[in-house]
Amino acid sequence: MTETKDNIETEKNTLFKYYSKDNIIKYGDIVIAYVTPQSMSSFKVEKGGIYNNRCGSYKHDDIVGKKWGTKIATHTGRGFIYILHPTPELWTNVLPHRTQILYLPDISFISMNLNLKPGDNVIETGTGSGSFSHSIARSILPTGHLYTFEFHEERSKRVRQEFLEHGLEDIITIQCRDASKGFGLKDCIDAVFLDLPAPWDAIPHTIECFKQNKIGKICCFSPCIEQVQRSCASLHKNKFINIRMFEVLTKPYEVRSFSYKPIPEIKLNNNDDIMEVVEPTQTTAIELEPSKVFNLTVSRSATSVRGHTSYLTFADYPKFNDLM
Amino acid sequence: MSNIKEQKKSIEDFNVVDKENYMAPNAYIYVLLPSGNSKIVQLKPNCNISLGKFGSFKANSIIGKPYGITYEIVNKNDIKLYKNYTFFDDFDIDGEVTTINNKDLNDTQTSQKLSHQEIEQLKKELLKGEKNSENVIQTVLDNSVTFEAKTEFAKAKYIKRKEKKFTKIFTPLKPTAKLLCEYYLEIKPSKIRELRIDTLSQMMTLANVHAQSNYMVVEDIQGLLLGAVLERTGRIGKVLAIHEHSQFNGNILPSFNFDEKEFNESVMTYSWDRLLNPEPFKQDKLELERVIKYLETTPKEEINEKLVMKKERYIKRIAEGEKIQNFINENKFDGLLIASGFNTIDVIEKLKPYIGGSRAIVAYSPYKETLLETYNYLRNSPEFVNAQITESWMREHQAKKGRFHPLMSMSGSGGFLISAIRVYNTPNIQPISSAIVANKLKRKREALEKLENEPQKKVTNIEESSESVETPNTN
Ligand SMILES: C[S@@+](CC[C@H](N)C(=O)[O-])C[C@H]1O[C@@H](n2cnc3c(N)ncnc32)[C@H](O)[C@@H]1O
Numbered sequence: 001m002t003e004t005k006d007n008i009e010t011e012k013n014t015l016f017k018y019y020s021k022d023n024i025i026k027y028g029d030i031v032i033a034y035v036t037p038q039s040m041s042s043f044k045v046e047k048g049g050i051y052n053n054r055c056g057s058y059k060h061d062d063i064v065g066k067k068w069g070t071k072i073a074t075h076t077g078r079g080f081i082y083i084l085h086p087t088p089e090l091w092t093n094v095l096p097h098r099t100q101i102l103y104l105p106d107i108s109f110i111s112m113n114l115n116l117k118p119g120d121n122v123i124e125t126g127t128g129s130g131s132f133s134h135s136i137a138r139s140i141l142p143t144g145h146l147y148t149f150e151f152h153e154e155r156s157k158r159v160r161q162e163f164l165e166h167g168l169e170d171i172i173t174i175q176c177r178d179a180s181k182g183f184g185l186k187d188c189i190d191a192v193f194l195d196l197p198a199p200w201d202a203i204p205h206t207i208e209c210f211k212q213n214k215i216g217k218i219c220c221f222s223p224c225i226e227q228v229q230r231s232c233a234s235l236h237k238n239k240f241i242n243i244r245m246f247e248v249l250t251k252p253y254e255v256r257s258f259s260y261k262p263i264p265e266i267k268l269n270n271n272d273d274i275m276e277v278v279e280p281t282q283t284t285a286i287e288l289e290p291s292k293v294f295n296l297t298v299s300r301s302a303t304s305v306r307g308h309t310s311y312l313t314f315a316d317y318p319k320f321n322d323l324m
Numbered sequence: 325m326s327n328i329k330e331q332k333k334s335i336e337d338f339n340v341v342d343k344e345n346y347m348a349p350n351a352y353i354y355v356l357l358p359s360g361n362s363k364i365v366q367l368k369p370n371c372n373i374s375l376g377k378f379g380s381f382k383a384n385s386i387i388g389k390p391y392g393i394t395y396e397i398v399n400k401n402d403i404k405l406y407k408n409y410t411f412f413d414d415f416d417i418d419g420e421v422t423t424i425n426n427k428d429l430n431d432t433q434t435s436q437k438l439s440h441q442e443i444e445q446l447k448k449e450l451l452k453g454e455k456n457s458e459n460v461i462q463t464v465l466d467n468s469v470t471f472e473a474k475t476e477f478a479k480a481k482y483i484k485r486k487e488k489k490f491t492k493i494f495t496p497l498k499p500t501a502k503l504l505c506e507y508y509l510e511i512k513p514s515k516i517r518e519l520r521i522d523t524l525s526q527m528m529t530l531a532n533v534h535a536q537s538n539y540m541v542v543e544d545i546q547g548l549l550l551g552a553v554l555e556r557t558g559r560i561g562k563v564l565a566i567h568e569h570s571q572f573n574g575n576i577l578p579s580f581n582f583d584e585k586e587f588n589e590s591v592m593t594y595s596w597d598r599l600l601n602p603e604p605f606k607q608d609k610l611e612l613e614r615v616i617k618y619l620e621t622t623p624k625e626e627i628n629e630k631l632v633m634k635k636e637r638y639i640k641r642i643a644e645g646e647k648i649q650n651f652i653n654e655n656k657f658d659g660l661l662i663a664s665g666f667n668t669i670d671v672i673e674k675l676k677p678y679i680g681g682s683r684a685i686v687a688y689s690p691y692k693e694t695l696l697e698t699y700n701y702l703r704n705s706p707e708f709v710n711a712q713i714t715e716s717w718m719r720e721h722q723a724k725k726g727r728f729h730p731l732m733s734m735s736g737s738g739g740f741l742i743s744a745i746r747v748y749n750t751p752n753i754q755p756i757s758s759a760i761v762a763n764k765l766k767r768k769r770e771a772l773e774k775l776e777n778e779p780q781k782k783v784t785n786i787e788e789s790s791e792s793v794e795t796p797n798t799n
Binding site: 139311 | 390391393529530534556680696720725745748
């Protein structure tokens with residue numbers, strides 16, 4: 001058994017590459033250990049490695065050779081995990097937070113509005129924890145390129161290491177650089193994403209980066225309305241057009257089954273003409289109207305949900321020779 | 325100039341290489357109008373393109389130009405560059421955020437000295453190209469009694485409004501999934517099942533749509549979902565669209581301007597009939613055999629040409645179908661996206677064998693109720709984890725200097741998504757917690773069945789059958 005496993009070659013991982021046709025987990029793969037939606041983490045599969053969680057420990061060697069998506073038990077059989085293939089969305093759920101990060105609703109909406117697609121060249125700043133970077137890279141591969149800028153040295157080092165481990169170094173270039181000093185790129189960018197406290201310092205520098213003869217797309221991501229106001233003023237001053245601002249959230253629903261409480265009934269007792277109050281139980285109610293009272297499938301939004309992330313400001317920069 | 329007959333051009337006369345950024349002959353364009361309205365038109369060479377009351381222009385005058393430039397229509401149907409392109413951006417309508425009294429203003433029709441007929445006349449002259457828009461706007465402003473009295477902000481707003489009404493400018497844009505989704509939601513929401521752009525965008529990420537992967541799509545929203553997936557994959561990788569009837573209905577697809585070759589190489593359409601049939605080509609093959617036999621046994625002179633063609637058609641159809649069936653047999657898909665009127669459970673039940681381990685499924689519905697049973701199904705299924713139902717909420721804000729606020733009206737719901745990840749469950753692992761839940765459910769079900777089998781039971785005998793059903797507290 002172990003011999004065949006050793007024969008499975010360790011090839012270079014790219015986080016989002018289509019897993020091999022045989023769908024088999026290999027040494028060196030980064031995997032997501034899924035327990036519940038709220039409880040997942042990631043690790044790299046290594047020879048002799050052990051992964052521990054609350055319910056026990058799992059041998060890496062037991063995972064290798066299995067199909068992606070397989071359920072693995074602890075040796076005591078008490079706990080289990082599913083081994084999932086990483087995606088940018090799962091990575092967002094497990095990544096080590098060094099900063100605030102972007103989540104799925106914003107990531108999706110921004111990607112769509114910036115019209116990200118294979119082949120696009122994108123600027124992102126600040127890189128932060130790299131949550132959105134992974135998603136951008138996924139959307140623009142195999143021919144696009146992400147230039148991401150993070151002026152915090154420690155953060156930029158850690159995220160560079162992650163990109164490397166995830167095999168994204170060909171798609172992402174990370175620079176430790178202050179975005180308010182410009183990007184050092186000219187006429188090659190399709191879209192820009194700004195997630196930093198003072199986007200207006202970076203906005204003027206984006207213009208020279210945009211490709212010639214097309215509309216350059218920008219999105220500024222700011223939690224406070226005062227930031228949005230300054231960004232919009234800067235966008236306007238720098239001749240961006242179609243300035244539009246949105247908020248997006250998703251509301252998760254809980255699904256339950258529900259039964260009505262029956263109303264008490266008065267029944268005439270035939271034998272001795274005495275009125276009797278019948279306190280119905282759930283069961284009598286079922287007898288009366290089985291379909292109506294019992295086991296309705298209902299849903300409601302959670303009592304507490306995310307109410308705000310950031311405001312998303314979009315604008316276009318028409319960079320046409322004819323117009324200049 | 326306009327009297328001279330324009331030369332007819334053929335497609336070869338336009339040499340458009342970069343079709344992503346430049347308008348090719350016969351491309352569809354999304355025309356943005358100053359009113360904020362839009363129109364989708366095809367750039368047929370040598371044709372005149374009408375923008376209704378905004379006038380018309382010649383397709384040839386913009387074919388070969390980059391998308392995104394703004395033009396003004398002058399002299400009937402000539403166009404010129406509109407350099408004042410920040411014109412419609414009324415972010416910075418100057419003037420204080422003021423409370424200057426405008427109680428004396430009366431912005432009804434009577435504050436305009438021009439009669440309705442006179443304004444209509446101006447509009448006509450404008451359309452004919454006899455007057456230019458600036459002239460017209462000035463005339464309207466000059467005749468506005470209340471204009472001078474207005475606050476600066478109101479004045480600026482007023483000018484913009486008039487300008488939007490009278491300026492014949494337009495911007496041709498490349499139709500993208502985003503623009504097409506917004507466009508159809510506006511003009512024919514039911515055609516796309518009221519799918520909103522934020523929800524569509526979430527489908528792309530939930531299903532991890534990207535190049536170099538294969539997806540399965542089940543949709544009856546005119547090809548909007550298929551188009552959105554193809555935009556994201558860049559036609560690198562395969563997309564299988566499962567359809568009802570004889571072919572996939574993709575009315576919106578041409579507007580995406582996909583390269584025909586790329587499209588054909590990337591997209592496979594396959595009918596439910598074939599997919600669910602253990603011998604998908606039996607019928608066709610029998611028919612083909614019959615035709616072949618007839619052709620072989622009939623003297624050449626008597627053979628109808630049509631029958632020969634029919635034979636060729638069958639051969640081609642079977643070959644194409646078998647190619648798809650082989651692909652399905654040999655590959656697992658990297659995601660399943662659904663936006664259809666089918667029961668989502670049925671679709672998932674039928675298609676889950678084709679979805680790879682650890683790959684996602686995502687289904688859209690405008691109605692949450694239709695997804696609740698699917699949710700229970702996915703939750704209880706050992707083949708799926710991470711089941712979630714979400715509703716998207718989106719709000720646009722007015723972004724104008726000193727006047728930031730949410731727009732006064734918004735879309736009430738973006739519809740609902742259900743998503744989950746496909747997994748493999750080793751049968752001998754039964755987690756303790758879920759075993760307890762399963763046992764509970766089983767006991768409940770048994771109790772219910774018992775009850776339903778004895779519906780006429782007397783009220784007084786209730787105690788006997790109610791041990792496992794909770795009795796409401798009567799205190
Ligand atoms: C909120 S985080 C970005 C999170 C990121 N979008 C994600 O999804 O993980 C903002 C980052 O911007 C960086 N930053 C702030 N100002 C910057 C500047 N002028 N140039 C470069 N990076 C900057 C900060 O160090 C911080 O890491």
